[in-house]
Amino acid sequence: MDLHVHTCLSPCADLSMVPRTIVERARQTGLDAVGICDHNSAANVQAVHEAGEEAGIGVIAGMEVTTAEEIHLLALFESEKKLGQFADLVRDHLPGVNNPELFGDQIVVGKNGDPVSLEESLLIGATDFGVSRTVKEIHRLGGLAIASHVDRQTFSILSQLGFIPIELDLDGVELSHHAGPEEHYQLRSLPVVRSSDAHFPEEIGSTFTTFFVEEATVAEIRMALAAREGRKIL
């Protein structure tokens, strides 16, 4: 699985990141499932999910949320309903309006890539929720909270906070395709996933995590992260 893929909704992602392209590329690269994690919005998850059902690719409902400290966290949910509740909360705590000329277009699309609307919130911005509150809200809705690309110098929990707070109840950390061996980072023995953070189709599946699970669901991923009931990360 590649748990961290953007769509054309993210202002920084390529406009070719539309549902069918994403799931087709996922299929070609041998993935079973992708996590759709746009910045601070979930408006394209359903469309990718529909395209994924047709292509036989699992789609994990997610978001890459930006905390007040400008830390990126992956929030993965069991259902689009739970993700939707989280997205509503994020919308109420995300100030600003996007300027497409400066930051890029934020296009909500249908299954076939047809534009439905333009998202007006400043998705590149940060919520006013601190990281502890954000993790709590994700957990309150039954989701998984994974710190994004912790090896990077920007928007990562290690760059912003210097180290991972011991009290913070993260479910895992993500390393990017740039990352070296995990022992190079102070990860507090948290479960490690690797994913592509794809903004372009060719990046999808370039980095991925092999999960030993029954199916591509958040419940199974949760067990694999905790190495419970025979599930694990390979």
Place this chain on the structure above:
Amino acid sequence: MRLSRIAQNLALEVRSAAGHLDTDVRGGYASDLMSDVMANAEEGYLWVTLQTHVNIVAVAAMKELAGIILINGREPEKETAEKAEEKNIPILVSGLPAFELIGRLYDLGIPGLRADAEDS
């Protein structure tokens, strides 16, 4: 210069460790990335930041900083203020933005890491 005098001069409000303002401030460092502060700030320095997360206390304690000034009217999170009290790390708050506050610290004679930089 003593932290208490700086606080008085710049009308800073103390949010934690009020009994530890007697410390001598050797210099100042401004950054909002804690990884950067850990790499560059020096013992006895006053740290100017907008980060309010509890990790600022650990960073300040580790680097033995003189204290932390939160700018632009930001308040420490509850947990941050409690931890700072426990670790005797003074947190002070200013209504000024970072640029204005740091200018005033300079005026008071608080140097940065490279005190000679303005001459070069």
